[in-house]
Amino acid sequence: MSYSARLADTALEASVVGSFSRVGYEIRRHVDHWEPFTPRPGATAVVTGATSGIGLATATGLARLGFTVLIVGRDDGRTRRAREMIVAASAHRDVDYVLADMADLASVHAAAAWVTSRVDHLDVLVHNAGAITPTRTLVSPGVDVTVASQLLGPFLLTRELSDTLARGDTGRVVTVSSGGLYTQRFTLGALEDQSGPYDGATQYARVKRAQVVLTREWARRFDPAQVVAHVMHPGWVDTPGLRASLPGFARVMGPWLRTPDQGADTVVWLASAAPARAVSGALWLDRRRRHEHAVPWTRSIDPLADQAALWEWCAARVAPARRGPPSPGSGVARFVSP
Numbered sequence: 001m002s003y004s005a006r007l008a009d010t011a012l013e014a015s016v017v018g019s020f021s022r023v024g025y026e027i028r029r030h031v032d033h034w035e036p037f038t039p040r041p042g043a044t045a046v047v048t049g050a051t052s053g054i055g056l057a058t059a060t061g062l063a064r065l066g067f068t069v070l071i072v073g074r075d076d077g078r079t080r081r082a083r084e085m086i087v088a089a090s091a092h093r094d095v096d097y098v099l100a101d102m103a104d105l106a107s108v109h110a111a112a113a114w115v116t117s118r119v120d121h122l123d124v125l126v127h128n129a130g131a132i133t134p135t136r137t138l139v140s141p142g143v144d145v146t147v148a149s150q151l152l153g154p155f156l157l158t159r160e161l162s163d164t165l166a167r168g169d170t171g172r173v174v175t176v177s178s179g180g181l182y183t184q185r186f187t188l189g190a191l192e193d194q195s196g197p198y199d200g201a202t203q204y205a206r207v208k209r210a211q212v213v214l215t216r217e218w219a220r221r222f223d224p225a226q227v228v229a230h231v232m233h234p235g236w237v238d239t240p241g242l243r244a245s246l247p248g249f250a251r252v253m254g255p256w257l258r259t260p261d262q263g264a265d266t267v268v269w270l271a272s273a274a275p276a277r278a279v280s281g282a283l284w285l286d287r288r289r290r291h292e293h294a295v296p297w298t299r300s301i302d303p304l305a306d307q308a309a310l311w312e313w314c315a316a317r318v319a320p321a322r323r324g325p326p327s328p329g330s331g332v333a334r335f336v337s338p
């Protein structure tokens with residue numbers, strides 16, 4: 001990276017607004033001379049939350065590169081429509097879908113089984129599904145829907161698909177976090193703390209921080225020759241999710257928000273570019289590794305102990321999903337062919 005590119009990037013990071021808005025995307029794209037994406041015909045990707053926003057743009061971007069794309073959605077109509085949109089926008093028909101609610105571990109388990117029955121190896125797994133949930137919604141004792149859908153569901157899907165990921169040419173797991181992670185210190189107990197009033201944005205930011213911690217642990221556990229794990233944040237992106245959860249922010253920032261394609265750029269790059277195969281466990285924004293902390297008080301005393309504890313905590317909570325088939329009507333994954 002040239003001196004001027006480094007200087008521009010440092011100034012952008014310090015400004016936050018410049019970094020997260022479309023200004024950051026445009027400047028970095030220009031000064032870093034971003035290469036076009038690498039086509040990967042024959043490669044296979046699973047993308048969660050592909051019905052709108054960044055996930056839809058990611059799935060479309062991967063389909064354009066020749067990936068077989070398997071999308072995971074929770075609503076039949078929306079997921080079917082998304083598939084049609086991806087096929088139309090990419091002129092690539094090899095797009096299939098399965099229904100699963102990422103907060104419902106039985107349906108995640110069934111979706112993983114569908115994927116392994118559908119492909120003999122998996123190159124890319126993108127954990128994108130996510131939202132800010134305004135009220136505390138428990139899916140099991142001590143586990144709210146934010147933790148279930150953005151931490152436990154992805155944990156289970158990764159674990160169930162890890163053999164399939166390891167079978168191909170260096171599988172890649174990419175998790176879409178959020179810049180909100182910089183506001184939180186990782187504390188395992190806070191994920192299930194129900195003692196005080198619920199603040200959806202704070203719980204979301206805690207989970208987004210936990211995704212970074214968990215990615216480091218996946219990177220430690222995987223053989224990097226077989227599977228690498230990345231976590232990225234997309235900046236501020238004009239999506240239905242952002243407009244619904246932060247309408248005032250979306251209105252004020254309107255012209256400065258990134259497009260969904262811009263928000264998805266680093267996901268598609270991590271899924272397809274050669275340099276992203278040689279690194280594991282890192283946090284990314286705009287095709288570059290980023291520091292995990294913006295302020296000293298979010299730093300952990302013992303990051304390795306945190307990541308090991310989080311992994312064990314997730315493993316203990318997803319264990320029941322492995323016990324036998326899901327009961328009827330509990331969000332069983334449906335098997336859909338084009």
Ligand SMILES: NC(=O)c1ccc[n+]([C@@H]2O[C@H](COP(=O)([O-])OP(=O)(O)OC[C@H]3O[C@@H](n4cnc5c(N)ncnc54)[C@H](OP(=O)(O)O)[C@@H]3O)[C@@H](O)[C@H]2O)c1
Binds near residue numbers: 049051176
């Ligand atoms: N937009 C931003 O500025 C921004 C910034 C930082 C991070 N992010 C992250 O980017 C990711 C995508 O968000 P977005 O802005 O593109 O929002 P979006 O347009 O609302 O898309 C969210 C996707 O996640 C799916 N989803 C949510 N909960 C789910 C669940 N329990 N099971 C299955 N699917 C579920 C949604 O499916 P339905 O269609 O069924 O609702 C939808 O496909 C999220 O992880 C978000 O945290 C976004």
